Amino acid sequence: MVGESERSLKGSWRRAIVTQRFEPFLSQLGKEIEGVVTQEERERIIEESSAHLEALYARFVADNIDGETAVQLAIMEFGPPRELAADFQEQSRGGLADIAGRAYLACQLGVVGTCLVLVASWFPLTGGGSVVKYLCSILTMSFVLLSIGFLLFAERPPVKRVLAGWAALWILSGLILTPRYVPHPLGGGLEVSQANATLATLKGLGKGIGEGAGKASGRAVARYTLDGRRWESNQSEFCTTTSEPGTLAWRDLRASEDELRARGTVTDEMLQGALRANWVQRFTAALWSWAPVMSQFMFGLTALQAFAWLCGALVRWDRRRMKRAAVQN
Amino acid sequence: MREGDTVQLLILAVLEESNAHGYQIAREIERRSGSDALAPEGRLYPALHALEKQGFLTSDWVEGEPRRRVYAISEKGRGRLAANRKAWWEKASAVSRVLGGEQS
Numbered sequence: 303m304v305g306e307s308e309r310s311l312k313g314s315w316r317r318a319i320v321t322q323r324f325e326p327f328l329s330q331l332g333k334e335i336e337g338v339v340t341q342e343e344r345e346r347i348i349e350e351s352s353a354h355l356e357a358l359y360a361r362f363v364a365d366n367i368d369g370e371t372a373v374q375l376a377i378m379e380f381g382p383p384r385e386l387a388a389d390f391q392e393q394s395r396g397g398l399a400d401i402a403g404r405a406y407l408a409c410q411l412g413v414v415g416t417c418l419v420l421v422a423s424w425f426p427l428t429g430g431g432s433v434v435k436y437l438c439s440i441l442t443m444s445f446v447l448l449s450i451g452f453l454l455f456a457e458r459p460p461v462k463r464v465l466a467g468w469a470a471l472w473i474l475s476g477l478i479l480t481p482r483y484v485p486h487p488l489g490g491g492l493e494v495s496q497a498n499a500t501l502a503t504l505k506g507l508g509k510g511i512g513e514g515a516g517k518a519s520g521r522a523v524a525r526y527t528l529d530g531r532r533w534e535s536n537q538s539e540f541c542t543t544t545s546e547p548g549t550l551a552w553r554d555l556r557a558s559e560d561e562l563r564a565r566g567t568v569t570d571e572m573l574q575g576a577l578r579a580n581w582v583q584r585f586t587a588a589l590w591s592w593a594p595v596m597s598q599f600m601f602g603l604t605a606l607q608a609f610a611w612l613c614g615a616l617v618r619w620d621r622r623r624m625k626r627a628a629v630q631n
Numbered sequence: 632m633r634e635g636d637t638v639q640l641l642i643l644a645v646l647e648e649s650n651a652h653g654y655q656i657a658r659e660i661e662r663r664s665g666s667d668a669l670a671p672e673g674r675l676y677p678a679l680h681a682l683e684k685q686g687f688l689t690s691d692w693v694e695g696e697p698r699r700r701v702y703a704i705s706e707k708g709r710g711r712l713a714a715n716r717k718a719w720w721e722k723a724s725a726v727s728r729v730l731g732g733e734q735s
Contacts, residue, residue, distance in 0.1 A: 349697075352697070354657070354672065354676075379670070389674055390680070393680065
């Protein structure tokens, strides 16, 4: 069956004896299944395929078909190398590398999901104007693209990817949250709306609305117009601890008076000053306010990326192992 | 049943009667089916290798010109063939009842 043109192929599957007429096809098949099966299997597949093709060829020639046509018919009957490689890939499912590959993909989808959850968590804060909603959509897409980037550049060192993810998270968060925050007069960050509402309350107290409240928490809603916008106080957020008009202790209704005094008080002048904060101060305040949430997301993203890297490393190790075996042979 | 599973079932059915190499299996499937049921024939090999890895087949080289890899069904393979054959007929008869009509 193997005639005069029989020769030994050079390269990694040199042991397979094939005829010249099928050499291009078998070379292509060898390339397609490289990395899909082990080197030993690859040699065996080439040898079996060669014998099968020769048998088909002999059958067509016996049917009085000319040699060139018989070669083409045999190749057609056998099937395209790419489809056979896909079949081998399909049949090898369930191996460790295959499971790792799927886990890797799942992790990257998890990164996309985490980013979407983070962006969605901003909507209650930023859902006011149409411009902000538009911005949110762009940022959502940015995060999705960023995550796809992680997927595409899987070969990059994991530390760089994680650091890039953190940087993107903080920068994008800062950009979207900065206009919404001012520095808290007693430390940390404070939402602009809350600062204005508090200011409204202070003004209201100053005007006598809160008079007589003394050390009790105020229940009256104070309204105040500032910078052309109307603000309304949220009385559940703070209480008065002093009879001084225009001065409030900060926030916690459940805190004792001593605790509130220890934390200090906020005056309307302090709040007016906070509302005049520059961009850097606002950026710092925004990130400070979101630090606990951001830390959780950073931890989540890092854990996902680390696991994805482990899975990716396993897949790459498997590929390298097969290539090394190919070179050795 | 996936297409790959169908090819595996055909292989096991052929090897149940006698050991064979890939080309012989293809010809036997062609003879029994009376059609090109396997096309393309190269698809035999992924299925053969998968069956062997799972222990349903054994194989060995038989020297000749050229030498051939000859496959034989294992006991485990016979068990699988019996189970799959039953499942296949159940499915085929159910589909036939739904389709009705005559075979063209």
